[in-house]
Amino acid sequence: MTATASALATAREDLRAHLLKHRLAGPDVPTPRQNNLRHYRLFAQGDPKALMGLAPEPRRDQDAVLRLMAERVGVDPDPRYTEGPDTIDPELTLAALDRLAALLRRTADRRGSVLAGTGHPTKLAGFHGALVRALEAAGCPVHTPARGVRFREPTPEGDRPRYLDVVDRVLVMRALDGPERPGRPGPGDLAHTHSALPVHLAVAALADAGHRPPDLVLGDHGWLCGAGRLGIPAGGIADCNDVAPFAAEADGLVRVVVPLEDGSAPSCYRPLSDYVLQRADLAPYNS
Known part of the structure; x- marks a missing residue:
């Protein structure tokens, strides 16, 4: 084994240990089986929030x-197992991170344009931001369109006014009113979303400014599925209860989906972005 291969193997084992330690993957991730099965049922029923922008058929x-x-994820395949901890197979996570690194390398080689957005702005903006900054340093144009654009998002409490903003070169959604109820975002707060509407608004804003669609979308939730429906190459993260991105990947709409717990502390994802950039030979640009 060469020194480079040995270093990469060590980095992979270190990251596997990190995934298990922080329950980002492994046999007892924080999302329980009963939550997974409820979301699987909603996706099968064609619930719009579960579809995340995919067509119902x-x-x-x-x-x-x-x-x-x-x-795709490694959850327990037994339908009779209905309650308790569930699993994300760390080997599937690592393999998908390697594929994501290859996607970044191909984009960097062609100096492709990039758009990033997240439905988990308090958790994953840093992960996506690290990848975007590295690609930008490698010569890839990074788009941050539609900042300040307002729209209404359907929620269980009814349609709520939102607007797009940019955090760390990543498009995010903020609330315009509220809080809807205790614990929900209030005016100006970052807001979680499954919606594909933000990526549609961003791509439309690019077109209005005379730009063609980006060569790559990085993200999660509706950012992945919406980009896939638009025919734009996309890669990013999805949790074990988020069926839509994995269905889109299986159907050839999304290039890479990394199975990963998506609700942990932002610092937990830094070793993952470091690993991806190292594998993509973009690590020197990750500052």
Whole structure:
């Protein structure tokens, strides 16, 4: 084994240990089985929030959804297992991070344009931001369109006014009113979303400014699925209860989806972005 290969193998083992220690992957991730099954059922029923911008047809039944998630994520494949901890296979996570690194390398080689957005702005903006900054330093144009654009997002409490903002070169959503109820975002607060509307607004803003669509979208939730529906190459992260991105990947709409717990402390994701950039030979640009 060469010195480089040995270093990469060590980095991979170190990252695997990190994934297990922080329950980002492994046999007892924070999202429980009953939560997973509820989301799988909603996706099978065509619930718009669960679809994250995908078309409702063709539809997978709940058994097919479970098989998909067992294959792509590593959750327990037994439909009789209905309650308790569930699993994200760390080997699937590591393999997907390697594919994400290859996608970044190809984008950097062609100096492709990049757009990044997240539905988890308090958790994942730093992860996506690190990748975007590295690509920008490698010569890739980075787009941050539609800042300040207002729209209404459907929520269980009714349509709520939102607007787009930029944090660390990553598009995010903020609330315009509220809080809807205790613990929900108030005016100006970063807001979680599954919606694909933000990526549609961003791509439309690029077109209005005379730009073609980006060569790569980095993100999660509706950013991945919406980009895929628009025919834009996309890669990013999804949790074990987020069926839509993995269905989009299986159907060839999204290039890479990394199975990963998506609700941990932002600092937990720094070793992952470091690993991806090292594998993509972009690590020197990760400052």
